[in-house]
Amino acid sequence: MSPKVTKSYKEERKRSILEAAKKIFIKKGYEAFVMQDVIDAVDLSRGGVYSYFSNKEELFLSILEDSNSTYSKEIEDMAKHPSIWNSLVKDFEEYKSASDTEDLFGAVQIEYFLINRLLPEKKIYMKERYKFAIEHLIKLFDEGVTNGEFNPKYPLETIARYFITFNDGINIATIFLNKKDLNFNAQIDIFLSHLENMLGVVKQ
Amino acid sequence: MSPKVTKSYKEERKRSILEAAKKIFIKKGYEAFVMQDVIDAVDLSRGGVYSYFSNKEELFLSILEDSNSTYSKEIEDMAKHPSIWNSLVKDFEEYKSASDTEDLFGAVQIEYFLINRLLPEKKIYMKERYKFAIEHLIKLFDEGVTNGEFNPKYPLETIARYFITFNDGINIATIFLNKKDLNFNAQIDIFLSHLENMLGVVKQ
């Protein structure tokens, strides 16, 4: 009888493996990431790491879940703000001032999805994630409508999809060039003005 | 002395290998593509294929060159049209009515660039290609300005970058969902109206 270690000990181990793995995913990308990298980064043997996560995909999906729930929380927080439009603008302003190297996990996600795009089993999961993101955005926009803040020119769903399209596009662009060379800020400003127009933001 | 076959014989071989390879890239994606696939598809042995192309990247880049020059030609043709705006709209209309499975090489390209984004040697090449695309678009838009067709609200470069961003984004989106589920047509229409506005299209 008696387990060797406490539950929190194991959770801490898991957490530290995930943390190391995330750094490596960002540094090397999904494709180039190998389990040996994690084994080297964490104070554990090959078998040890494998007893927590049995392959790289499991590691990746675990990290993805986390960033998923962070995303949901952020959107939900936004919905609580008195002015949704202002909190959206603020979010983009932060995005503009963030350093080039931040939030590179977005690129890893796109890479993972691209690599697996032709495997039917994975496709279902990907669709669900896309749907999930769209639904959250629609909910946020809808809150603004009931607020009287928005008077949309297009169906909210269409606006949400367009939003995601721009986001993915700009994500790809930052992979090739740094924000300065990209005219990043100008692109964001233009998109914001389009978004403002589509949502029919009511000036108060 | 004397070479065994004619020059055109070898060129034909090369062409047929490239053709088969392109199909496989589209079917399996860049990452999953292996040389054995090509060997099986073409009536040649392992060593035979390798004597034409020494690895998968060489194959890919060769195909990329082709689709590059096709792209340039298309843009140049557009610039010759009496109304550039109309030819742009026509192009997007064709894009809308194209079947879901067409032009999937775009996804392969993005996949390749994503996978190699962290290798400095490759990065230079990627930047150049991006620059190349931007320059072509600027030239096209500029033609419209000298035409008196456009009266742009933003620098042409910014519009060109925004254009590419939308394009990449919609490319990614079509990977996850089919055009119908995506609201593809609605997204294109919205983008066209934004583009029309940014370029300041003068109605004639």
Add this chain to the structure above:
DNA sequence: TATAATAATGACATTGATGTCACTTTAAAA
């Protein structure tokens, strides 16, 4: 302090793909 459950180790078999090369075939020219 003994013991037993489980955490951790790392050598190893396996896999799957790559690129090469000694050899064979082919066909144009001598």
Add this chain to the structure above:
DNA sequence: TTTTAAAGTGACATCAATGTCATTATTATA
């Protein structure tokens, strides 16, 4: 019809990564 240079073959050595498992170490409990 020979010769010979180049085209084509496919077995093979190599490599890099994976996941496993017999073994060892550790520690909470009895």
